Amino acid sequence: MxxxxxxxxxxxxxxxxxxxxxxxxxxxxxxxxxxxxxxxxxxxxxxxxxxxxxxxxxxxxxxxxxxxxxxxxxxxxFCLGDTGAMFGHCPAAVAQAIANQANKGYTAMLPSTLAPDVGNALTAFFGLPYWQLATTATDANRFVLRWARAVTQRRKLLVFDGCYHGTVDDTMVDVVDEKTENRASLLGQVHSLGLYTVAVPFNDLDAVEQALVSGEFAALLTEPALTNCGMVLPNDGFIESLRALCTKYGTLLILDETHTISTAHGGWAKANKVTPDFLVVGKPIAGGLPAAAYGFSAKMAARMQSAKDAAPAGHSGIGTTLSGNMMTLAAIHATLTQVATxxxxxxxxxxxxxxxxxxxxxxxxxxxxxxxxxxxxxxxxxxxxxxxxxxxxxxxxxxxxxxxxxxxxxxxxxxxxxxxxxxxxxxxxxxxxxxxxxxxxxxxxxxxxxxxx
Ligand SMILES: Cc1ncc(COP(=O)(O)O)c(C=O)c1O
The missing domain is CATH 3.90.1150.10 (Aspartate Aminotransferase, domain 1)
Incomplete structure (x- = not known):
């Protein structure tokens, strides 16, 4: 036909x-x-x-x-809240954890007594030793970009054509005539995003190296596979090579595993033994309640602390009031320890x-x-x-x-x-x-x- x-x-x-x-x-x-x-x-x-x-x-x-x-x-x-409900709607252990927390407080701008256990669960599941929480994967990506720029003192971001990392403005770009420009559909954006963001084709190591060699890039942000423009799987060794190139040029590798958490227990990076500088996860980690997290190494934690300590006191531009609230902590703990087995x-x-x-x-x-x-x-x-x-x-x-x-x-x-x-x-x-x-x-x-x- x-x-x-x-x-x-x-x-x-x-x-x-x-x-x-x-x-x-x-x-x-x-x-x-x-x-x-x-x-x-x-x-x-x-x-x-x-x-x-x-x-x-x-x-x-x-x-x-x-x-x-x-x-x-x-x-x-088969949509499953496009990944928010990837562990099924209302998993029994999460429903029970929410019910248990329901009369013990939802949010207090303070950590609940469960916080150390949630840290342990995140590390046991994903492998990285240090964590911060956010309410959505969009926010987690935004916060990580801020940290990346703060610790490297570099401005530019490298992404792949066709990427989607939530409604993070820095990433809402398209490649038009080989130039990175604001995505045409983006509403209300007055800044030229191409000033600080460069997009290159996925699976193109030469294009990545040509960009990184300038030494201007704070971070390379990618999913292990593109999952939002259809699906584009990485060539064998592609992400491993990105890891090596980022290390070579002092650029931080951020792996956004919000969707590729579907790969295996612990996500794609853990299954494939690639250690990013930052790992972003969201959507299903609290069984469908709004929650996200980003993980990093001990060395990165020290660099982040130095950057924060060196800055004047006041707003860091990182964080929202409800992130890491008590209800979410209970739901993340139940999901990672009892549901996502x-x-x-x-x-x-x-x-x-x-x-x-x-x-x-x-x-x-x-x-x-x-x-x-x-x-x-x-x-x-x-x-x-x-x-x-x-x-x-x-x-x-x-x-x-x-x-x-x-x-x-x-x-x-x-x-x-x-x-x-x-x-x-x-x-x-x-x-x-x-x-x-x-x-x-x-x-x-x-x-x-x-x-x-
Ligand atoms: C790879 C990836 N990262 C981040 C996000 C943003 O997630 P949220 O909309 O929950 O902030 C999405 C959403 O589809 C995504 O596909």
């Missing part, structure tokens, strides 16, 4: 599925109309309106790998591998030039024959209509994928039956897409 026919069929399928969505979800449609009265775009966060559904899907309750919408339909959730990861990786095989079989049976990338429990369907090697190739593989049609077809049959690209996550309570449901529904969807209307 040629791509033009496929595109035509995708448009038709999308139109049919939009109609079906409205029939199936009268309560969500009504809630959307009601929420319009006081919420911009009718949602608590404007991008919740960007899922491609005729109106947002309203959730009534969520548990494990499933949730129920306002129309009482059960969904198998080796055996939970084993289950997630095994099922994700089963899902990868099933989806690939379906793709091949339908003779489509598509492929699946996987990092532990995280999978990405991509509309290209060969895995992309950088963001430009990943972007070239995107097809909004096709993506929307597949997402909505699955959603209308009780299967949720991550919006904005084709990501699927497997959690500890995902079952073989859940995986089979996704694989079968995907197969039906491809049959529909290939059928002529």
């Amino acid at each position: 040629n791509s033009q026919t496929l595109a035509c069929n995708a448009e038709q399928l999308l139109a049919n599925e939009r109609e079906r969505y409205q029939q199936l979800h009268p309560n969500s449609m009504a809630l959307a109309a009601s929420a319009q009265q006081h919420f911009l775009y009718g949602v608590p966060m404007h991008w919740m309106n960007d899922w491609g559904t005729p109106a947002p899907l309203f959730v009534s309750h969520a548990q494990g790998a499933h949730f129920t919408c306002a129309d009482n339909i059960d969904y198998t959730d 080796e055996s939970a990861y084993q289950h997630m990786r095994n099922l994700a591998s089963t899902l990868e095989v099933a989806l690939m079989k379906t793709i091949q049976a339908h003779d489509l030039p598509w492929q699946i990338s996987r990092m532990g429990a995280r999978l990405e369907l991509q509309f290209c024959e060969k895995a992309p090697n950088n963001a430009a190739q990943a972007r070239a593989a995107q097809n909004e209509t096709l993506e929307s049609a597949i997402h909505l077809y699955l959603l209308n049959r009780g299967v949720l994928l991550t919006p904005f690209h084709n990501m699927m996550l497997v959690c500890p309570s995902t079952t073989q039956a859940d995986v089979t449901k996704l694989a079968n529904t995907f197969n039906d969807c491809l049959s529909k897409l290939k059928a002529t209307y």
Whole structure:
């Protein structure tokens, strides 16, 4: 089947599925109309309106790998709050820890008695000896960039084209005609971000070295794989080489493992024995409550303390009032010690591998030039024959209509994928039956897409 026919069929399928969505979800449609009265775009966060559904899907309750919408339909959730619920919705140990803390205080601008145990748990899980907390991974990245500039006394930041590290302004850049410029969609930014941020292609060591040799870069910030422009896996040895180049040129290596925590117990860096100067984690570390953390070595801790001690007293620009609050500490502790266990990861990786095989079989049976990338429990369907090697190739593989049609077809049959690209996550309570449901529904969807209307 040629791509033009496929595109035509995708448009038709999308139109049919939009109609079906409205029939199936009268309560969500009504809630959307009601929420319009006081919420911009009718949602608590404007991008919740960007899922491609005729109106947002309203959730009534969520548990494990499933949730129920306002129309009482059960969904198998492969989006899992795009990683916030990567260990499943409401893991029992986290629910218990929250309940225990509920009558003991939420926030006091002071550490709770659990703080030393949380430090131990972070170190046992991720390997680095020193930690600071933040409320979101966005904040953790912002804070680490501040520390990196303070300790190195350098200004510039190196990132990869296609990166996303939360809404950290320094990283909201694109490469246009080989120059780093503000991302066109960015609202309200008056500074030229390209003055201090340079973006180069992922998997391009020469481009990295050409930048770092100037000695101007405080930090290189990257995920071990790009996971927000589709998925781009690192070439063998790429991150290890970044480690070596950063050391050579006195640039700090920051690994943002907010998503690649899906790789294995302790994340990608621990599994691959790469020690970054800073490690950033967020999203699922408190079982879905807002929490993030960044880790660093003893040597880095000493450099940070020197930088802080040398500065005049007052605001450091690092920190927010609710970070490290008592409720969050309880939830992080329960998640890392009781939920995100080796055996939970084993289950997630095994099922994700089963899902990868099933989806690939379906793709091949339908003779489509598509492929699946996987990092532990995280999978990405991509509309290209060969895995992309950088963001430009990943972007070239995107097809909004096709993506929307597949997402909505699955959603209308009780299967949720991550919006904005084709990501699927497997959690500890995902079952073989859940995986089979996704694989079968995907197969039906491809049959529909290939059928002529
Ligand atoms: C790699 C990475 N880092 C950081 C963030 C920011 O996380 P949050 O939105 O929870 O601040 C994201 C969000 O998607 C992310 O993908």
